[in-house]
Amino acid sequence: MTITIHVAGAQPEDIVRGLLAAQSVFDRAGVTPDLAATARFIVEGWDIRGFPNPAPEAELAICNVWDEADQAAVEACCVGWPADRIPDTADLELVREPQRFRLTSEEERSEWQFQTAEAGILEEMCGEGYFNEGRPEDEVVFLLDYWDFERLTEEQRRLYDERIYPLMRIWFFEHERFEEEYTRLRAEWARGLPPDNRQLSLFAA
Known part of the structure; x- marks a missing residue:
């Protein structure tokens, strides 16, 4: 742990x-x-x-x-x-789910900082009023209040990986783009559009 x-x-x-x-x-x-x-x-x-x-x-x-x-x-x-x-x-x-990183470059150090603060980032986003509309991914955020991934079903873990995690990375690394991307992606998800794999690949760990 x-x-x-x-x-x-x-x-x-x-x-x-x-x-x-x-x-x-x-x-x-x-x-x-x-x-x-x-x-x-x-x-x-x-x-x-x-x-x-x-x-x-x-x-x-x-x-x-x-x-x-x-x-x-x-x-x-x-x-x-x-x-x-x-x-x-x-x-x-x-x-749960510890992750270990080597600090060998500024890029890796930034990545380590993101992973270390991951739970706090999601909490901060919720505190600013995001993920509060009762959508499927919002329920996942609620279940992660104690950062316990064992509470998630396979489908909920997929929602975390495809919808929540990319937005967390934007919040941390490119905060000035967050509002625009949050609004755009939430609109796409509401219309049932498939995930933009090009977008997700930009934020792959």
Whole structure:
């Protein structure tokens, strides 16, 4: 698994900065995000049960790493923000379908930033009022509120790949074109036109 954060008002580059800071905490501690999250869960359960013996020593040793990563994400994400806008937490969470990338060029770095901020990009688009008309792809966006692709049927995953994902890439890489492309593509889909494969190929990962 990998991680994402949810910070209201954050731009994709803010989200990326926060995620990099959180990952640095995990790296310094020498634990993976899922191991840190599991340790925190186990220790909380031990607390709720009244601290019975034996104590989960291994988990106690790393149970604070998750919270430290969350705070690092908030601080990095919200650099320069007014104090009253900075939240107490980045709502750090684990995400399914991890993807790993090598940073060997500016192009690859941009691609990595997109993939890292993917969940936040979709959330930002929804916050701006897109995908809210009850269409089939809008239902897919609703189901991805927790970025859990296992909730999607095969048809819904196809809608994500053909309709949502290309628009997310335009939003991130060519934001000035987004409104025009969103309006054009939504009109085509409403008329039942087949996907424009030339358009999709421009944004293939």
